[in-house]
Amino acid sequence: MHTKDQILELDRTDTFAHKRKEFLIPEDVIYLDGNSLGPSTKAARASVTKALNEEWQTDLIASWNKHHWIDLPKKTADKIAKLIGAKGTSVTCCDSISVNLFKLINAALSLSDNRKVVVSEENNFPTDLYITQGIQSLIGKHRCELKTVTKNRIMSSLNHEVAVLLLTHVDFRTGEMLDMQRITEQAHKNGTLVIWDLAHSAGAVPLQLDRWKVDFAVGCGYKYLNGGPGSPAFVYVNEQHLENVEQPLSGWMGHKSPFDFRAQYQPAESIDKFLCGTPPILSLAALNGALDVFQNVRMKNVREKSEALKQCFLTTLKNSADIPSDLKLVTPANPLQQGSQLSFTHEYAYELSQALIEQKVIVDFRAPNIVRFGFTPLYLSFDNVHQAATTLSDILVNKTFLAERFKTRSKVT
Numbered sequence: 001m002h003t004k005d006q007i008l009e010l011d012r013t014d015t016f017a018h019k020r021k022e023f024l025i026p027e028d029v030i031y032l033d034g035n036s037l038g039p040s041t042k043a044a045r046a047s048v049t050k051a052l053n054e055e056w057q058t059d060l061i062a063s064w065n066k067h068h069w070i071d072l073p074k075k076t077a078d079k080i081a082k083l084i085g086a087k088g089t090s091v092t093c094c095d096s097i098s099v100n101l102f103k104l105i106n107a108a109l110s111l112s113d114n115r116k117v118v119v120s121e122e123n124n125f126p127t128d129l130y131i132t133q134g135i136q137s138l139i140g141k142h143r144c145e146l147k148t149v150t151k152n153r154i155m156s157s158l159n160h161e162v163a164v165l166l167l168t169h170v171d172f173r174t175g176e177m178l179d180m181q182r183i184t185e186q187a188h189k190n191g192t193l194v195i196w197d198l199a200h201s202a203g204a205v206p207l208q209l210d211r212w213k214v215d216f217a218v219g220c221g222y223k224y225l226n227g228g229p230g231s232p233a234f235v236y237v238n239e240q241h242l243e244n245v246e247q248p249l250s251g252w253m254g255h256k257s258p259f260d261f262r263a264q265y266q267p268a269e270s271i272d273k274f275l276c277g278t279p280p281i282l283s284l285a286a287l288n289g290a291l292d293v294f295q296n297v298r299m300k301n302v303r304e305k306s307e308a309l310k311q312c313f314l315t316t317l318k319n320s321a322d323i324p325s326d327l328k329l330v331t332p333a334n335p336l337q338q339g340s341q342l343s344f345t346h347e348y349a350y351e352l353s354q355a356l357i358e359q360k361v362i363v364d365f366r367a368p369n370i371v372r373f374g375f376t377p378l379y380l381s382f383d384n385v386h387q388a389a390t391t392l393s394d395i396l397v398n399k400t401f402l403a404e405r406f407k408t409r410s411k412v413t
C-alpha cells in the first residue's frame with residue numbers, strides 16, 4: 001500500500017490540491033504544526049494590508065463606521081459559525097480562550113442555581129484548569145469547586161450536583177477526540193451544563209453545536225483557522241441561554257448601547273454581551289481574511305482528507321526500515337476517536353522534534369515526551385506526508401536525534 005504511484009494518484013485526485021497556493025508557506029517546508037499555529041495566507045495578508053493602508057492610514061477614526069470595524073467581531077464570527085454548525089447569532093469573536101473561559105464558566109455557574117461543582121478532565125489544557133482555579137479563589141469554593149477526573153471517568157462523574165462539565169473536545173497532547181454529542185446528552189440528563197473547548201476542533205473536524213445542543217463553547221483563531229499569532233478566539237452560546245445568561249467581564253463593548261456612555265451597565269441582548277473591550281482590528285482583519293480560505297469548503301471533506309493523510313503517514317512509517325519500538329503512537333487507533341493530529345511518545349521526544357525541524361519537517365514537542373504531527377488538508381499533500389514519515393523513519397534508524405545540537409531548549413517549545 002502507498003507506493004510512490006499511489007501517492008501521486010492520491011495527490012492527482014485531491015479536490016483540495018488547488019488550495020495550497022492560497023497559503024504562504026516556504027516552498028521547502030513540510031508544515032505539520034498547523035494545529036499549533038496555522039500558516040499565513042494570501043487572504044490574511046491582503047486583509048491586514050487593506051486595513052493598514054486603505055483604512056487606518058486613510059480614513060483614521062472614521063474607519064469604525066466607514067469600513068465597518070465595529071462590526072468586524074460579528075462578521076468574522078459569522079464565518080466561523082458555518083464551520084461549527086452554529087447560527088451566526090450564537091457566535092462572536094473576541095479576547096483569548098482563557099478570557100472567554102472566565103466569562104463562560106461564571107455564566108454557566110450563574111445559570112445553575114444551587115450547584116457549585118465544575119467537573120473537568122485532569123489532562124485538560126492547563127489554562128482551562130487554571131481559569132477555573134482562579135474563579136474558585138475569586139468567588140469561593142462554596143460557589144465554584146473544581147473536580148478533575150480521568151477521561152474514562154467523565155460519564156460516571158456526572159450527577160445532580162455537577163453544575164458545569166468543562167471539556168476539551170480534542171486532547172492537545174494525545175489528539176484523542178471525545179464524543180461531544182453523547183457526553184453533552186448525558187450531562188443534560190443530569191441537569192449539567194457543558195462548556196466545550198474547541199481549540200483543536202474548529203476548522204479541523206465537522207461539528208454540529210446547535211444540533212448537539214451544546215450549551216457553550218470556546219475556540220481558537222490561530223490554530224486550524226489560521227488567524228495569525230495571538231489572533232482573537234471565539235465564543236459560542238446556545239440561543240436558548242442567550243437571554244438569561246450574564247457574564248462578569250462587563251466591559252463597554254458588551255453594553256446594550258456603548259456610545260450612550262451611560263453610568264449603569266446594561267448588557268446587550270445579543271451575543272455581543274460576551275464582548276468586553278475594544279476589538280483588536282488588525283488581528284481581526286487577519287482572521288477574517290484567513291477564514292475566506294474555508295469558503296466553499298465542506299468540513300466533511302476536510303475530515304475525509306485528514307483521515308487519508310493520517311493513514312498515509314502511518315502506513316509509510318510502518319513500511320519504512322525497522323522503526324525502533326520506542327516510538328509509540330498515543331493517539332487512539334480508532335479514527336473515530338482521533339482529531340486531526342497524531343501524537344507519539346519517545347524517550348528523546350524533544351531532540352526528535354528538533355531533528356525533524358532541521359530537515360524542514362515542522363512538528364512540535366509537548367512535555368514531557370510527546371511529538372505531535374498536525375494534519376491540515378487544505379495545504380498538505382500526500383507527498384508531503386509521505387516524505388515527513390520517511391524523514392522521521394530515517395532519523396529514528398540513524399539516531400541522528402542524539403546529536404548534541406538538538407539538546408538546547410528555547411523558551412517556547
Ligand SMILES: *Cc1c(COP(=O)(O)O)cnc(C)c1O
Pocket residue numbers: 096097098099125127128168172197199200220233
Ligand atoms: C491553544 C489552546 C488554548 C489557548 O488559549 P488562549 O487563552 O487563547 O491562549 C486553550 N485551550 C486549548 C485546549 C488549547 O489547545
